[in-house]
Amino acid sequence: MDSEELRAWLRLALTPGVGNTTARKLLTAFGSAQAIFEESSATLQQLGSGKLASALRSEPPGLAAQLQTTLEWLQAGNDRRIAVLGDAAYPPALLDIEDPPLMLYMLGTLASPAQAATNSIANSLAIVGSRNPTPQGESNARQFARAFGGAGICVVSGLALGIDGAAHDGAMLGGGETIAVVGTGLDRVYPKKHLALAHRIARQGLLISEFPLGTPPLTANFPRRNRIISGLSRGTLVVEAALQSGSLITARLAAEQGKEVFAIPGSIHSPQSRGCHALIKQGAKLVEVAQDVLEELRLAPAGSGTAPEGVEADEAAGARNDPLLEALGFDAASLDALQARTGLDTAHLQARLLELELDGQVARMPGGLFQRMAAG
Secondary structure, eight states, X not given: OXXXXXXXXXXXXXXXXXXXXXXXXXXXXXXXXXXXXXXXXXXXXXXXXXHHHHHHHSOOXXXXXXXXXXXXXXXXXXXXXXXXXXXXXXXXXXXXXXXXXXXXXXXXXSSOHHIIIIITGGGEEEEEOOSSOOHHHHHHHHHHHHHHHHTTXXXXXXXXXXXXXXXXXXXXXXXXXXXXXXXXXXXXXXXXXXXXXXHHHHHHEEEEESSOTTOOOOTTHXXXXXXXXXXXXXXXXXXXXXXXXXXXXXXXHHHHTTOEEEEOOOOTTOGGXXXXXXXXXXXXXXXXXXXXXXXXXXXXXXXXXXXXXXXXXXXXXXXXXXXXXXHHTTSOEEHHHHHHHHOOOHHHHHHHHHHHHHTTSEEEEGGGEEEEOOOO
């Protein structure tokens, strides 16, 4: 794309009153972004109001500066590119979603925008969840993503705190690729805590945004990007979510797009599990191990019931071999409850809990409670 073509696309995207729907209508009528701005006001009015024609005939404020910023960003590395609607490089799966993005900014090392995003969409899975997960939930997200990464599945998420960040990290730990769909311009990282994670993703995956460079973390942008997360994926796995969680928006969009929705159940006492339980009641597939997802999507041979690389399987085997872990289960439990379940005296029970705590298998909770952790 040369600078004049880029200028036309930026002008179309930045023109007040021109959203994606109107832009697609104009592109269909005139064939290209450049052609739109070569038309007369009378011709433009035939497709819209006089106000729209007037807006299209006026250059948006800041266009020259935005063009310069974008050109400099593109020239800063071979890992940066822009795909526009109609390009061969535009992810084809996004053409099937409601309101496909007009422009996609991409930063990363995956071979090409189309390949990175959807040439192998059958091997992409979204993992989303709470920004404030429980330790168990965050561990589950990382372990499931690690298993998927090890099985060659590209994990798609939103770079948010909590489940999203754990999912990106887990996929890369498993040697797999990951795609982060963000709600800011790609010259910004939000949250700032994920700056190092974003750099890792750029080296081992792809960052995608539909928002122009310089776009700050506006609240409305985050639910909007969810349609891209689900659109780039064969299915969506919700790890933990409250009833009002934005993750449920992604799950709803996935269902509307005809994609599979999966949910991991949790404690009936945890508010962070209620969104997942609601999804399961509505028909989402209950997931206990990564293999459940792989088999449902026919991404791995059925039969073993274990996860790739034995991540969840190792944990289950460990629980069976350790009476205390088996007695603890996955809900927080008091020392008295554990004594009743195991028959151990206080001294022996506390000593064993300390060993498991040091091994990272048990967490000490407020109020004298203990909670089993997932194996790392």
